[in-house]
Amino acid sequence: MLSTPITKNLDYDKVYEPSEDSFYLLDCFEEEKEYLEAKFKDRVPVITEIGTGSGIVTTFILQNIVHDGIYISTDVNPNACKSVLETVQYNCPTAAHLVDSTQMDLTSAIRQHTIDLLVFNPPYVPASEVPEIPASDEDATWLDLALLGGEDGMIVTWKVLNNLEHILSSDGVAYILFCARNKPDSVADLMRQRGWNVDVIINKKAGWEVLSILRFVRS
Ligand SMILES: C[S@@+](CC[C@H](N)C(=O)[O-])C[C@H]1O[C@@H](n2cnc3c(N)ncnc32)[C@H](O)[C@@H]1O
Known part of the structure; x- marks a missing residue:
């Protein structure tokens, strides 16, 4: 059993509090440890x-x-950009210099074809629309942005999936979380038709919801 990081002194009115979806991602990476260690054994991944x-x-x-990757983290929420650095510093002070965090929309400020390992627990809850980015850092609607994903809860996720071939390096891998209402089976079929290998790494109940984490690599 791998250790779970401690998240300390964060303001959960402004930053998404770790929940079952977050913990399922930890389970996913525990399961994928050998695969990723083998994949990155000869290089320093982004x-x-x-x-x-x-x-x-x-x-x-x-x-x-x-342990020796180049970490470029993103969030639209500036409070999250600060929180990740605090959490890394608290749990891994000697490796904290490896992690940078920048406020941006998805991966928009990162050069294309550079990311070797992409992770996304998106705003996946179906809603009438994806909220606007708040005008102020203090605005309480940051939490809506963490959750609400527009039609089928998929508006934000599709932006990433539709651009995945440009986001990832040539042998990059992406792990993306879905709820059942996102129709992950249909998403997987469509992505396979586009030339991706898609595997279900996690599929578990979370209360009344079922969450899945899918792994995407080029065929
Ligand atoms: C469900 S939360 C997941 C938080 C964390 N990864 C976890 O698993 O606990 C979704 C996160 O995505 C961020 N987010 C939403 N839309 C975004 C976008 N367009 N670009 C970057 N980050 C975004 C939110 O601010 C929020 O922090």
């Missing part, structure tokens, strides 16, 4: 978590899976 929130997932990967 690792990007989109939407770090508290930073629990990025910190877990740094602490337990990839």
Whole structure:
């Protein structure tokens, strides 16, 4: 059993609090440890978590899976960008210099074809629309942005999937979380038709919801 990072002194009115979805991502990376260690044994990978929130997932990967990666984390929420650095510093002070965090939309400020390991626990809850980015750092609607994913809860996730071939390096891998209402089986079929190998790494109940984590690599 790998250790779970401690998230301390974060303001959960402004940053997504680690929840079952976050913990399923930790389970996913525990399961994928050997695969990722083998994949990156001869090089230093670039690792990007989109939407770090508290930073629990990025910190877990740094602490337990990839100790010598280049971590470029992103979130639209500036409070999350600060939180990931605090969580890394608290749990892995000697490796904290490996992690940078930048406020951006998805991976928009990262050069194409550079990311070797992409992680995204998106706003996946179906809603009438994806909220606007708040005008102020203090705005309470940051948490809506963490959750609400527009039609089928898939508006934000599709932006990543439709651009995945440009986001990932030539042998990059992406792990993306879905709820059942996102129709992950149909998403997987469509991505396979586009030339991706898609595997279900996690499929578990979370209350009344079923969450899945899919792994995408080029065929
Ligand atoms: C469900 S939370 C996940 C937080 C964290 N990764 C975890 O698993 O606990 C989704 C995160 O994505 C961020 N987010 C939403 N839309 C985004 C976008 N367009 N670009 C970057 N981050 C985004 C939110 O601010 C939030 O921190």
